[in-house]
Amino acid sequence: MKKIYIVAIIMVAVSIGLLTTAAEDMSTYATFADAASSGERVKIAGQLSKDKEMYYNPEEDPNYFSFYIKDAVGEEQKVVLLSEKPQDFELSEQIVLTGQMKGEEFVATDMLMKCPSKYKDEEVYIKSEAQ
Amino acid sequence: MEQVQYIGEHLLPGKIGQAAIMLSFTASLLSAVAYFFATQRRAAPVEAGQWLRIGRWSFAAHGVSVFSIIGIMFYVMINQYYEYQYVQAHVSEDLPMKYIFSAFWEGQEGSFLLWMFWHVVLGGVLMATGRKWEAPTLSVLALIQLFIGSMILGVYVGFGDDPMKFGSNPLMLLREVVDAPIFASADYVERIAGTGLNPLLQNYWMTIHPPTLFLGFASTAIPFAYAVAGLWVNEHKSWLKPALRWSLFSGGILGIGILMGGAWAYEALSFGGYWAWDPVENMSLVPWLILIAGIHTNLIANATGHSIRSTYAFYLMTFVFIVYSTFLTRSGVLGDTSVHAFTEMGLETQLVAFLGFFALLGAVALGLRYSRIPNPKKEEAASSREFWMFIGSLVLLFSAMIITWSTSLPVYNKIMSYFDPDYIGRVITDPIPHYNKYQIWIAVFIGLLSGTAQYLRFREQHFAKQLKRFSLHSGAALLAAALLSYLTTLWIEVNAWQYQLMLFFSWFTVVSNLDYLFITARGNLKMAGSVVSHLGFGVMVIGILASGLNQQVISNNLFVMEGLIQGATEEQMRKNVILFKGSPLIMGEYEVTYLRDTVDKFTRTFTVNYKKRDSAGQVVEEFDLKPNILYDKSFTKIAASNPSTKRYVDRDIFTHIASLPMVEIDMEYRKEREDSLNYKTHSGQLGELIAFRDTVPLRDQDTFYVKDFRARILEVDRSPSHPDYEEEQGDIPIGLDMEIQRADEDSVYRIKPVLVLRGQMLYSYPVQINDISAKVRLNEEVFDAVFGREMNMEYSPFTMKEGDQVNFNGHTVQFAGFNKNPEHPNYTAEDGDIAVSAMISVQGAKGGSYMAQPLYLIRDSRPFNLKDEIAPLGLHFRFTGINPEAETVELQLAQSEAGEKPLPFQVATDSLRSDYIVLEAIEFPGINLFWIGSTLMMLGLLLSMFVRIQQRQTARA
Incomplete structure (x- = not known):
C-alpha cells in the first residue's frame, strides 16, 4: 500500500477522533431550568421581557447590565451581562446568551441579538401618515 | 384599488434595466450553449469556429448588459429616484457621494452584480488569452453567470395563487414591492425619502473590501472552469499550467480580500480583534485553504506528474465551497450564529440549486474521467519534496474540513429538523476556543512541512547523497528556531507547550525558508514567491501568538469587585x-x-x-x-x-x-430626564450662608440618603456669561454668581446659573455640577427679587462737580470725571447717540474701593439713563443730567436695604453625572507581525504568478 494512503488514513482517523471530542464543545440551546440543574456554561436563546427593569449604571459598574428574558419554555429570569448595554437593545427580537447560572441570576459573558432590519413597509406607512 | 396615474416617476431607466437583465440572462445561456458546441465539435474546426464566434458575441452581449444594469443602477442611485426600491433602501439625501459604491453593494442584488461584473472582466481576459481552452472554460463561466443572473431576474414562473419567484430584481419599483397607503396618492414620489446606508458601513473599508473579496470569489471560478475543461476534453496535463497562474492570482486576491475584512473589523469596528471565527469569515477562509492545497498539488503535478487527480478535486472543491459560502451567508440559515449574515430573501431554493448543480457537475465529471487521469505507477519517495508537499495539502484540506464541519452545524440542524420536527438544534458554546484548539495543530504541521520540504527535492532518487546536506541545514535551522523561540518568550508570554511548539515551528519555517532562498536557491526569482509566502506564514503565526495570546485588556476594571463575579x-x-x-x-x-x-x-x-x-x-x-x-x-x-x-x-x-x-x-431622554428632575427652591440674601438638605431614596431599598449642602450668593450679574448662552439684542439676562458645596466635602464649586428674558420667553441656562450630581437653575421669581428691589429703592439726588466727594451711608463717594467712550453692559452704541458715563469711585464704609459708571444718553433728542450698581455694598447709581454752564452733574444714589426679598435659586440633587x-x-x-506576515503570504502568491506569466512570455518569444 502506498505511504500516502497510510498517511491519509491516519489523518481521517485523527479527524474522526477530533470531531468526536468536538461534540464536547457543543450543546443545545438550554432553558434556565437546564442551566440551573447542570451548572455548566450554556447558551440560552430567549426573548427580552420589555416590561421588566433594565439596569445599567456605569457609574456603579460599567460591566454590569441586568435585564430579564423569557427562555424557550417561557420561564422568566434575571440576566446579568458582564458588559455595557448595547445599542438598540430594546429593539431586539431574539437574544442568545452564553453563560451560567449563579444563584438566581444567569451571568452571561457573551450576547448576540437579532434586531429587525428596518422594516420598510412600516417606514413608508409612517411617513405617509405624517403628512 | 383603482388605477392611479402617478406623477414624478422615472420609469425609463427601470425599463431599460429590465431589458438588460433579461438580455444578460439569455445571452449567458446562449454563450454557454454556443461554447459547449464549440467544445464538442472541436474535431470539426469550421463548425466549431462558428459556434465559437456565437459564444464570443453572446458573452460580449452578456457583458454589455451586465455593465448596463450596473450603470443604470448607479444612475438611479445618484439621482436619488426613490421610486426604485433598491434606491430607497440604500441611498438617502445625506449620503455622501463617496459612499455610493458602498450603497450599491450593500444589498444582496448589488453584491451579486458585483460578482457578475468580475466574472465578465475575467471572462474577457480568458477569451483573449485562453486559446484552445477558451471554449470549454467560457462555457463553464457562462453557465455560472446564468445561475448568478437568475438571482436578480425577478420573474414569476408557474400558475395559480402561488407562482414561484425567481430572483430578486434590483430595479423593482417600491410600489411593486410593498403595499402601503401612500401609493394611493399620485405624487407619492415627492413624499418618500431614502433609508440610506447603514452608518456602520460608512467607511472606506466598505468601499475597498467587497470588490476585492468578490474579485477573489470570482477568480476561483477560473481554476474550476479549467478543471472541468480538462476533464471534459480529456486532456489532463496541458490545463495545469494556465490553471496554476489563475489560481495563484485567485489565492493572492482572495487572501487580500479576507485580510481586508479582518483589518476592517480591527480598525473601524469595535470588535477588538481581526478574526472572530464568525461563520461568514470561516466560509471565506475555507475555499482559500482548499485553493492553496490545490496550488501545491498543481505544482507537484507540473513537476512530477503526480497528484493530477487531487489537483482536479481541489480546484473543483474550491469553487463549490465558494458557492456553499454564498449559500450559507445569503440563505438566512446561519440565523443567530453570525453577526453579519444576510437575512432571508426567498432565494434559498435557487441557492441550493446553484450549489447542487456545480457540486454535482464537478463530482460527475471527476467520477467519469477518474480512471483515465494519468497517475504514475511509481510511488513518491518519502524523501521527496512532492511527498511532503502533498501531505501539506492534505493538512490544509483537513483544516478546511474541520472548520466547515463546525460552521455547518446550523445546516445540519436544519436538515435534521426536516426529518424530525422535535429535533433540538446543537450549537457550539464558545466558538473561538473551539476553533483555535484544532487550528493550532494545523499551524504546527504547516510550519514543520513548509520548512522541511524546502530542503527536499522533487523526484528524489538518491536521498542518501543528500542526507548530509539535509541534516546540516535542517539541524542548523532547528537550532536557530529554538534560539529565536527562546528570545521571543522573553518578549511575550507563551506558557502552554502547544503554543511553544507552534512558536518553534513558525520560527523553523522562517529560518529554513530564508536559508533556502539565500543559500540553496541563491536568490532564484522563481522560488522567491514560495519563500516569501512561507516566510510570511511563519511571521503571521508568530504575530497571532503575540497579539492573540498576549493581548491585554488594559481597561480591565480591577477596582470594581462585586461579590457576584467569581472566576x-x-x-x-x-x-x-x-x-x-x-x-x-x-x-x-x-x-x-x-x-x-x-x-x-x-x-x-x-x-x-x-x-x-x-x-x-x-x-x-x-x-x-x-x-x-x-x-x-x-x-x-x-x-x-x-x-x-x-x-x-x-x-x-x-x-x-x-x-x-x-x-x-x-437627546430625547435627556430632555425627559431634565423635566423630571426634582428641583427644590432655596433662597437667601447676598453673601448669606444658605444651608439645605436633600433626601434621595436609594434604589431597591427602603432607605434614604441624606445630603447636606451649603450655598452662598456672591453677586447678581446683569451681564452674565454661560457656555450655552449667546446674547441677542433686547435680552434681559440675570445671573447669580454663587458658591456651592456638599457639607461633608471640601470642594467648593463656583457657578453662575443664568436666566434670560427674551421677548415673552424665559430661557434657563442651568449649571450641572457633576462631582456632586447637582444641577442649579434660576426661575422667574429671581426677576421679581432683583427688580422688586429696585422698585422699593429710594434714590437721593446729588449735584456734583468733577472731584467732589460726598458721604453716603458711611461710604465715601467721589465723582472722578467723565468717560466719553462709555461702556455699559446694557448699552449698545447707535449712530447719533450722545453718550457719556460718570466715573464714580467709592471707598466702602468697611474699607475697599469700588468703581461704578452710570451712563447718561441722549438718543433721538430724548434723554435716558442706565444705572450701575456696586453689588457688595448694595449701592445703586443713576446719572440723570448734565449742567454744562455750572460744569456739574446730577447723580442719584440709593442703598438697597437688608431684609429685602431674598434671591431664589433652584437645586436638583438627583441630576446624573454626564x-x-x-x-x-x-x-x-506584535500585531504588526500578523499584518506583515499575512500580507507577505499573499504577495508571495502574486509574485509567483508574475514570475510564471513572465516565463510563459519568454518561452513564447
Whole structure:
C-alpha cells in the first residue's frame, strides 16, 4: 500500500477522533431550568421581557447590565451581562446568551441579538401618515 | 384599488434595466450553449469556429448588459429616484457621494452584480488569452453567470395563487414591492425619502473590501472552469499550467480580500480583534485553504506528474465551497450564529440549486474521467519534496474540513429538523476556543512541512547523497528556531507547550525558508514567491501568538469587585472602565485621562490622553487617541462607535467608546430626564450662608440618603456669561454668581446659573455640577427679587462737580470725571447717540474701593439713563443730567436695604453625572507581525504568478 494512503488514513482517523471530542464543545440551546440543574456554561436563546427593569449604571459598574428574558419554555429570569448595554437593545427580537447560572441570576459573558432590519413597509406607512 | 396615474416617476431607466437583465440572462445561456458546441465539435474546426464566434458575441452581449444594469443602477442611485426600491433602501439625501459604491453593494442584488461584473472582466481576459481552452472554460463561466443572473431576474414562473419567484430584481419599483397607503396618492414620489446606508458601513473599508473579496470569489471560478475543461476534453496535463497562474492570482486576491475584512473589523469596528471565527469569515477562509492545497498539488503535478487527480478535486472543491459560502451567508440559515449574515430573501431554493448543480457537475465529471487521469505507477519517495508537499495539502484540506464541519452545524440542524420536527438544534458554546484548539495543530504541521520540504527535492532518487546536506541545514535551522523561540518568550508570554511548539515551528519555517532562498536557491526569482509566502506564514503565526495570546485588556476594571463575579474568565470579560472627564486613571503602564469631546454634525470625537511616566514621575511619552461615535439622525442613539488605535512597531493600543451616559446618548431622554428632575427652591440674601438638605431614596431599598449642602450668593450679574448662552439684542439676562458645596466635602464649586428674558420667553441656562450630581437653575421669581428691589429703592439726588466727594451711608463717594467712550453692559452704541458715563469711585464704609459708571444718553433728542450698581455694598447709581454752564452733574444714589426679598435659586440633587465615558482599551503586542506576515503570504502568491506569466512570455518569444 502506498505511504500516502497510510498517511491519509491516519489523518481521517485523527479527524474522526477530533470531531468526536468536538461534540464536547457543543450543546443545545438550554432553558434556565437546564442551566440551573447542570451548572455548566450554556447558551440560552430567549426573548427580552420589555416590561421588566433594565439596569445599567456605569457609574456603579460599567460591566454590569441586568435585564430579564423569557427562555424557550417561557420561564422568566434575571440576566446579568458582564458588559455595557448595547445599542438598540430594546429593539431586539431574539437574544442568545452564553453563560451560567449563579444563584438566581444567569451571568452571561457573551450576547448576540437579532434586531429587525428596518422594516420598510412600516417606514413608508409612517411617513405617509405624517403628512 | 383603482388605477392611479402617478406623477414624478422615472420609469425609463427601470425599463431599460429590465431589458438588460433579461438580455444578460439569455445571452449567458446562449454563450454557454454556443461554447459547449464549440467544445464538442472541436474535431470539426469550421463548425466549431462558428459556434465559437456565437459564444464570443453572446458573452460580449452578456457583458454589455451586465455593465448596463450596473450603470443604470448607479444612475438611479445618484439621482436619488426613490421610486426604485433598491434606491430607497440604500441611498438617502445625506449620503455622501463617496459612499455610493458602498450603497450599491450593500444589498444582496448589488453584491451579486458585483460578482457578475468580475466574472465578465475575467471572462474577457480568458477569451483573449485562453486559446484552445477558451471554449470549454467560457462555457463553464457562462453557465455560472446564468445561475448568478437568475438571482436578480425577478420573474414569476408557474400558475395559480402561488407562482414561484425567481430572483430578486434590483430595479423593482417600491410600489411593486410593498403595499402601503401612500401609493394611493399620485405624487407619492415627492413624499418618500431614502433609508440610506447603514452608518456602520460608512467607511472606506466598505468601499475597498467587497470588490476585492468578490474579485477573489470570482477568480476561483477560473481554476474550476479549467478543471472541468480538462476533464471534459480529456486532456489532463496541458490545463495545469494556465490553471496554476489563475489560481495563484485567485489565492493572492482572495487572501487580500479576507485580510481586508479582518483589518476592517480591527480598525473601524469595535470588535477588538481581526478574526472572530464568525461563520461568514470561516466560509471565506475555507475555499482559500482548499485553493492553496490545490496550488501545491498543481505544482507537484507540473513537476512530477503526480497528484493530477487531487489537483482536479481541489480546484473543483474550491469553487463549490465558494458557492456553499454564498449559500450559507445569503440563505438566512446561519440565523443567530453570525453577526453579519444576510437575512432571508426567498432565494434559498435557487441557492441550493446553484450549489447542487456545480457540486454535482464537478463530482460527475471527476467520477467519469477518474480512471483515465494519468497517475504514475511509481510511488513518491518519502524523501521527496512532492511527498511532503502533498501531505501539506492534505493538512490544509483537513483544516478546511474541520472548520466547515463546525460552521455547518446550523445546516445540519436544519436538515435534521426536516426529518424530525422535535429535533433540538446543537450549537457550539464558545466558538473561538473551539476553533483555535484544532487550528493550532494545523499551524504546527504547516510550519514543520513548509520548512522541511524546502530542503527536499522533487523526484528524489538518491536521498542518501543528500542526507548530509539535509541534516546540516535542517539541524542548523532547528537550532536557530529554538534560539529565536527562546528570545521571543522573553518578549511575550507563551506558557502552554502547544503554543511553544507552534512558536518553534513558525520560527523553523522562517529560518529554513530564508536559508533556502539565500543559500540553496541563491536568490532564484522563481522560488522567491514560495519563500516569501512561507516566510510570511511563519511571521503571521508568530504575530497571532503575540497579539492573540498576549493581548491585554488594559481597561480591565480591577477596582470594581462585586461579590457576584467569581472566576478568572469572567473577570477577564469585564473589559470596560469608566473614565471621568479630567480625572486620570492608571491603565497598564499608562495614565489615561479623558480630556474633552467635540461635536461635529453627527460625530462626537473624544480626546483621550495617554501618558507614560518613568519612576521619577516624569512624563516620558504622551499621545492622544481620538475614538468617536456617530449619532443617528434623530440624536436618540449611537449608530456607530469608531475606535482609535496608537500604532507602535511592536504593539498597538486600541481604544473604543463602549458606552456613554444615557443623557449623552439620547437627546430625547435627556430632555425627559431634565423635566423630571426634582428641583427644590432655596433662597437667601447676598453673601448669606444658605444651608439645605436633600433626601434621595436609594434604589431597591427602603432607605434614604441624606445630603447636606451649603450655598452662598456672591453677586447678581446683569451681564452674565454661560457656555450655552449667546446674547441677542433686547435680552434681559440675570445671573447669580454663587458658591456651592456638599457639607461633608471640601470642594467648593463656583457657578453662575443664568436666566434670560427674551421677548415673552424665559430661557434657563442651568449649571450641572457633576462631582456632586447637582444641577442649579434660576426661575422667574429671581426677576421679581432683583427688580422688586429696585422698585422699593429710594434714590437721593446729588449735584456734583468733577472731584467732589460726598458721604453716603458711611461710604465715601467721589465723582472722578467723565468717560466719553462709555461702556455699559446694557448699552449698545447707535449712530447719533450722545453718550457719556460718570466715573464714580467709592471707598466702602468697611474699607475697599469700588468703581461704578452710570451712563447718561441722549438718543433721538430724548434723554435716558442706565444705572450701575456696586453689588457688595448694595449701592445703586443713576446719572440723570448734565449742567454744562455750572460744569456739574446730577447723580442719584440709593442703598438697597437688608431684609429685602431674598434671591431664589433652584437645586436638583438627583441630576446624573454626564461627564464620563465608558472605555475599552486593549493592547495588542506584535500585531504588526500578523499584518506583515499575512500580507507577505499573499504577495508571495502574486509574485509567483508574475514570475510564471513572465516565463510563459519568454518561452513564447
